Amino acid sequence: MKFTVHRTAFIQYLNDVQRAISSKAALEILSGIKLDLSEDGLTMTGSNSDISIETVISIADENAALNIEKTGSVVLPARFFNEIVKKLPEDSLSVEVNDRFQATIRSGSAEFIINGLDPDDYPHLPEIDSREQLTLPGDVLKQVINQTVIAASKQETRPILTGIHLAIKDGQLLAVATDSHRLSQRKLTLNGDSAADYDIIVPGQSMNELAKMLGDLSEDIEIQISENQILFILGNTSFYSRLLEGNYPDTERLIPQNSTTTLEINAPAFLRAIERASLLSHEGRNNVVKLSMQAGTSQATLYSNSPEVGNVEEELTFNKLEGNDLDISFNPDYMKDALRSFGQSEVTLNFTMPLRPFILVPSEAQGEFIQLITPVRTV
Amino acid sequence: MKFTVHRTAFIQYLNDVQRAISSKAALEILSGIKLDLSEDGLTMTGSNSDISIETVISIADENAALNIEKTGSVVLPARFFNEIVKKLPEDSLSVEVNDRFQATIRSGSAEFIINGLDPDDYPHLPEIDSREQLTLPGDVLKQVINQTVIAASKQETRPILTGIHLAIKDGQLLAVATDSHRLSQRKLTLNGDSAADYDIIVPGQSMNELAKMLGDLSEDIEIQISENQILFILGNTSFYSRLLEGNYPDTERLIPQNSTTTLEINAPAFLRAIERASLLSHEGRNNVVKLSMQAGTSQATLYSNSPEVGNVEEELTFNKLEGNDLDISFNPDYMKDALRSFGQSEVTLNFTMPLRPFILVPSEAQGEFIQLITPVRTV
Structure with missing residues (x-):
C-alpha cells in the first residue's frame, strides 16, 4: 500500500473518523484507524461500541490530491497517527505500508516508521438493508438533535432515557428526550414520499457526536434504519449508530394541554437573569430559584435565597404576563438548558x-417545539 | 461603606487581585477579597501564603468613574463576588455594606445581598522598609522571569530549587533557576545608581503569577527587598512575595566554558523537529531523542526509537556545524522548554x-543568556 495526499485535506477526513475512536478502547484494534486503499480512493474507518464512522477520500477530490501508487490495507494507531500527521513539516505526505504492516510516513526530511495491525482483524461495519430512505437537511437534523438531546439522561440507571426517541409516522417526525425531570419534544413534517413508519431510540451521546460533525451544512443527509442500527450518510461519510433496545415511556400524556398563567419574554434576556440567580443558588445547599408572577401589578420577579450565602432578587422585563398570580420554583440549570435551545x-x-410541570414554547410557531420542566417545592 | 463604579474597569482591577486568592485557602478570610474605601479611592487586597496583591482604584481614574458615598471596609467572598460582578446586567454597579458586613450589590434591576466578613480579621500586609530601590522596565522583568522559571523545579523534594535565585552585585543582576537536570541563567546590567547588593531566592510560582500580570508593559517596575519579602510596584498595584530561606547551590561551576562541537540553528525550526521526534519518544518507555552530528559530511540528524511503537528520523537544516562528530541523547521536553525561550x-x-551538560545560547549577544541541559545515556 502506498499513497501521497495533501496534508490539510487529509487532517479534515482524519478528524471526522477520529470521533468514533475511543482512547480507552476495549479491543486494541479499535484504538486504531483502518485505511483501505483501492483504485477509486482511500476509505478510512473508526469504531467504538456505539458508533462507527467511515469516510472515503475519492481520487476525484482535488483538495486532497490523492495519488495512489499501490493499493492495500492497514490499521494504524489512531491518536498517534493523527498527531504525527498534524505535526509533519510539509504540505504533502506519503504513507507506505510493508507486508508486516509497518507504515513509513514521509514529509519533507522527516520519516516516521510505526507499527500497524492486520486489517483482517478489524470488525466489519454493520450491514443495513436500505429499502427505505429518509432525507433531512443537515442543519435541520442538527437543530432537532440539539433541541432534544439536552433533556436526555446522563445516568445509566434507566438506560432507555439516555436516548432520543424518534417516532416517524404518516410523514411526521416526533423527537423526544426526557430524564424524568424535564422533557424536550420537537415535531417536524418530512419531505418526500417515504411511507415507512419507524419507532426507534438512538443513544443521545451518538447524536451529540453526529451534531458536531454536521456543522452548518444545509446539504441533505440520507438516513437508513434497520432493526438495531441507524445510518446517516453525509456526502462521502457514513455515520452508524446502534439503537437502544426497549420501550420508550409514553411521554405524550406528560405535556399539559392548558395553562392558567402565561409569561412571554425574550429568551436570551431571561437566560442572563437566570444565570445571575443561579450564581447564588449554586453556592447554597438547594439549587433552586423562584419565579414570582403577579399579572395584576404586571410584575415578574426572580428570587434565590440561601441563608449562609445571601440572596438575589431581580425584576424581570417581559413582553406579556397574563392569568393567575403564581410562585413557582425550579432548578435553574434545567431552565438555562431549555432557554439556550x-x-x-x-x-x-x-x-x-x-x-x-410547565412548558416553554417559541412565541412564534407554537406546537412544533416544547421544553417541559418539572418544578420543585417552593422554598 | 457605599460606592458606585464602572463595571468593566472594576473587573480588570478585581482580576489582578484575584491572582493572589486561592479557592482552597487554609483560612476562610483568605478566600475573601478585602475592600477598603477611603476619601481617595478603593483599595482591594488578596493574599495567600506566598503572595499578596494590593491595588488602588483612585478617584482620579476616569475609566473606573469611582463615586464614593460613604467610606468603610469589608471582606467579601472573592470568587463569588467576582462572578456576580461579571454577570451583572448594566455598565455600572453599586456596593453598599451595612454594619453587619452584609453587602448589597446593585446593577440595573438586579440586586444581590451577600454575607461578608469583618475586615479587622484580615491579616496585615508585610512591611518593607524601602531604603533601597531598584527599577526594571516591565517587559524586561517579564522576559527575565520567563527565560529562567522554566528550569525551576516543580517538586518540593528540594524546596530551594523551586525558586529563582536573584543575585544583584555591582549593578548587575544574575537570575538562575535549576531543577538539577537543566539550568537557565540570565544576566542583566541594571540602570540607575542603586549600590545595594542582594542575594535572594523568589518562589518560581510567585514569579509566574507576576509575569502574567506584567503583560507587555514597558513601564518601570519598582522593586523593594527586605529580609523575607520582595515587593514589586506596578502603577497602582503592589505585588508582594515571600522569599525562600536557605542557600542556593553554586551554579557557576556547572556551566561548561568551552566546547568541541557547535551547532547553529534556527530556534523555531529546531523546536518543530523536536516536537515531531517527541511524539514518538512520548509513546515509548524512554522519553529520549538522539541528535547525531557529523561536521565532516555536514549532517545533523534527529532520531527517536521505541521497539514497540516505531521510530522517527529527521535530517536537520542548520546554519553552521563545526567540531568533532558527536551523538548525544536528551529529554526532548527539556529541549522544547529551552528552545521556546x-x-x-x-x-x-x-x-x-x-x-x-551542553548549553544553548543566543547566536547574537552570547553570554547574557544560557540554557543548560544534562544529557542522558545514548540509547
Missing part, C-alpha cells in the same frame, strides 16, 4: 400550578 | 562530550 427568539412559558 | 531567533548549541 430557543436561541435569540421570544419564548412563551405556560404554567398551571406550583407543583405541576 | 529563544523565540524566533537563531540559537547556538555548544557540546563537549556525550554525557557532559
Whole structure:
C-alpha cells in the first residue's frame, strides 16, 4: 500500500473518523484507524461500541490530491497517527505500508516508521438493508438533535432515557428526550414520499457526536434504519449508530394541554437573569430559584435565597404576563438548558400550578417545539 | 461603606487581585477579597501564603468613574463576588455594606445581598522598609522571569530549587533557576545608581503569577527587598512575595566554558523537529531523542526509537556545524522548554562530550543568556 495526499485535506477526513475512536478502547484494534486503499480512493474507518464512522477520500477530490501508487490495507494507531500527521513539516505526505504492516510516513526530511495491525482483524461495519430512505437537511437534523438531546439522561440507571426517541409516522417526525425531570419534544413534517413508519431510540451521546460533525451544512443527509442500527450518510461519510433496545415511556400524556398563567419574554434576556440567580443558588445547599408572577401589578420577579450565602432578587422585563398570580420554583440549570435551545427568539412559558410541570414554547410557531420542566417545592 | 463604579474597569482591577486568592485557602478570610474605601479611592487586597496583591482604584481614574458615598471596609467572598460582578446586567454597579458586613450589590434591576466578613480579621500586609530601590522596565522583568522559571523545579523534594535565585552585585543582576537536570541563567546590567547588593531566592510560582500580570508593559517596575519579602510596584498595584530561606547551590561551576562541537540553528525550526521526534519518544518507555552530528559530511540528524511503537528520523537544516562528530541523547521536553525561550531567533548549541551538560545560547549577544541541559545515556 502506498499513497501521497495533501496534508490539510487529509487532517479534515482524519478528524471526522477520529470521533468514533475511543482512547480507552476495549479491543486494541479499535484504538486504531483502518485505511483501505483501492483504485477509486482511500476509505478510512473508526469504531467504538456505539458508533462507527467511515469516510472515503475519492481520487476525484482535488483538495486532497490523492495519488495512489499501490493499493492495500492497514490499521494504524489512531491518536498517534493523527498527531504525527498534524505535526509533519510539509504540505504533502506519503504513507507506505510493508507486508508486516509497518507504515513509513514521509514529509519533507522527516520519516516516521510505526507499527500497524492486520486489517483482517478489524470488525466489519454493520450491514443495513436500505429499502427505505429518509432525507433531512443537515442543519435541520442538527437543530432537532440539539433541541432534544439536552433533556436526555446522563445516568445509566434507566438506560432507555439516555436516548432520543424518534417516532416517524404518516410523514411526521416526533423527537423526544426526557430524564424524568424535564422533557424536550420537537415535531417536524418530512419531505418526500417515504411511507415507512419507524419507532426507534438512538443513544443521545451518538447524536451529540453526529451534531458536531454536521456543522452548518444545509446539504441533505440520507438516513437508513434497520432493526438495531441507524445510518446517516453525509456526502462521502457514513455515520452508524446502534439503537437502544426497549420501550420508550409514553411521554405524550406528560405535556399539559392548558395553562392558567402565561409569561412571554425574550429568551436570551431571561437566560442572563437566570444565570445571575443561579450564581447564588449554586453556592447554597438547594439549587433552586423562584419565579414570582403577579399579572395584576404586571410584575415578574426572580428570587434565590440561601441563608449562609445571601440572596438575589431581580425584576424581570417581559413582553406579556397574563392569568393567575403564581410562585413557582425550579432548578435553574434545567431552565438555562431549555432557554439556550430557543436561541435569540421570544419564548412563551405556560404554567398551571406550583407543583405541576410547565412548558416553554417559541412565541412564534407554537406546537412544533416544547421544553417541559418539572418544578420543585417552593422554598 | 457605599460606592458606585464602572463595571468593566472594576473587573480588570478585581482580576489582578484575584491572582493572589486561592479557592482552597487554609483560612476562610483568605478566600475573601478585602475592600477598603477611603476619601481617595478603593483599595482591594488578596493574599495567600506566598503572595499578596494590593491595588488602588483612585478617584482620579476616569475609566473606573469611582463615586464614593460613604467610606468603610469589608471582606467579601472573592470568587463569588467576582462572578456576580461579571454577570451583572448594566455598565455600572453599586456596593453598599451595612454594619453587619452584609453587602448589597446593585446593577440595573438586579440586586444581590451577600454575607461578608469583618475586615479587622484580615491579616496585615508585610512591611518593607524601602531604603533601597531598584527599577526594571516591565517587559524586561517579564522576559527575565520567563527565560529562567522554566528550569525551576516543580517538586518540593528540594524546596530551594523551586525558586529563582536573584543575585544583584555591582549593578548587575544574575537570575538562575535549576531543577538539577537543566539550568537557565540570565544576566542583566541594571540602570540607575542603586549600590545595594542582594542575594535572594523568589518562589518560581510567585514569579509566574507576576509575569502574567506584567503583560507587555514597558513601564518601570519598582522593586523593594527586605529580609523575607520582595515587593514589586506596578502603577497602582503592589505585588508582594515571600522569599525562600536557605542557600542556593553554586551554579557557576556547572556551566561548561568551552566546547568541541557547535551547532547553529534556527530556534523555531529546531523546536518543530523536536516536537515531531517527541511524539514518538512520548509513546515509548524512554522519553529520549538522539541528535547525531557529523561536521565532516555536514549532517545533523534527529532520531527517536521505541521497539514497540516505531521510530522517527529527521535530517536537520542548520546554519553552521563545526567540531568533532558527536551523538548525544536528551529529554526532548527539556529541549522544547529551552528552545521556546529563544523565540524566533537563531540559537547556538555548544557540546563537549556525550554525557557532559551542553548549553544553548543566543547566536547574537552570547553570554547574557544560557540554557543548560544534562544529557542522558545514548540509547
